[in-house]
Amino acid sequence: MFQNQGSFLRNVAFLGSKHQNPPFHSDPLKVIVPFHDDAKLKQRCAKRKISEYDKEFVTPTKKRRELEFPSLKEESAFYIPNNKRKRKASYLEKPLDKRFRGNPAEEDNPKLRFEAKYVELHPLGEGGCGSVFAGYRRSDHLDVAIKHVPNKYQYCKHVDEEGRQLSGEVAVMLKLRSGTSHSPSSRAPIALLDWYVLPHELILVLERPMPAVDLQTYVEERRDTFGEKEAKMILKQLVKAAISLQDKKIFHRDIKVENILIDMSSGAPQVRLIDFGVSCFTESHSEYTTFYGTEIHAPPEWWYEHKYSARPTTVWQLGIVLFECLHNKRFNSTKLMEKKLQLRQNLSKDCKDFMKQCFIQNPRRRPSLEQILSDGLNVAPEPK
DSSP: OHHHHHHHHHTOEEESOOOOOOTTOSSOOEEEOOTTOHHHHHHHHHTTOOOSTTGGGOOHHHHHHHHHOHHHHHHHTTOOOGGGOOOOOOGGGSOGGGTTTTOHHHHTOHHHHHHHHEEEEEEEEEETTEEEEEEEETTTOOEEEEEEEEGGGOOOEEEOTTSOEEEHHHHHHHHHHHTOOSSTTTTOBOOEEEEEEOSSEEEEEEEOOSSEEEHHHHHHHTTTTOOHHHHHHHHHHHHHHHHHHHHTTEEOOOOOGGGEEEEOTTSSOEEEEOOOTTOEEOOTTOEESSOOSOGGGOOHHHHHHSOEEHHHHHHHHHHHHHHHHHHSSOOOHHHHHTTOOOOOTTSOHHHHHHHHHHTOSSTTTSOOHHHHHHHSOOOOOOOO
């Protein structure tokens, strides 16, 4: 068969003439290929490339054709049969952390960067400033808390030393992170791990100690066994944490049982402060005329004069925390001011004196944090 094909192909002539043989002519078939159009010639010849699969069936004519057109031989070196080509992974098949590599438009997308680094799970809670979800970091499965804060709830703005405009919460937490030492009081604030500014919200990725519950849940779960000794130990840690914030010129503004975590990872209860959404930087004599925080916990000076300052307000809030831990009821500042809220009579003198000092209505006569730490909390040393 190959001999017949060879004899037939030998009769094919490449001519420059434009004359064509009529149909059914007895003369050998003449194929007209104009040599002046190199592009078309290469295009036609490209269809005749020999794959690796059928090299063994190369005929002398095909071999001669390769020798006549060496450029085709060079092109065939880059030819890969369809059945042996490696399929390129689609966008969705790529790992999340590689989906936007090399694409500047996607690298600038904070939502994609967040999803590449973290996995968001079930909701943990919702407050006045946003919602919080459980999650973990992809690289090492570290447990994290993911907080979503809509733009309308970002009350305070701060310009840092580099000229960046940051949310007040981010600025405060960065300050806390930069000054963290090994003392329990300085470790009390939950650490900020990452943050992402989106068009309509701010995403904060926060440390999530495990196991831990908020102080309100901790007390409710131990209602039959929770007593003064444990309450005073927790308050002592909390006062030290508040002093540490004060030294860094940070005003939390909303210290309450829901914003205090009890971290049990070390076996003994450790106080951790959360939710710095309304916090700000402050000076020792700064006064504020707009109230941020839980209004039923606002100190008397706010109700009488519509102004308040950091140190006396923090002392007032610490008294509220101890009251709610020991009375199994919600505190209301106006009810206390109207003398409709009474302290339990069976409490120790230490506890009653501590709360009475915290609840002095004149902020100038209210003791400092250092005074209530040294005078009002006679408890065993806190756990290391």
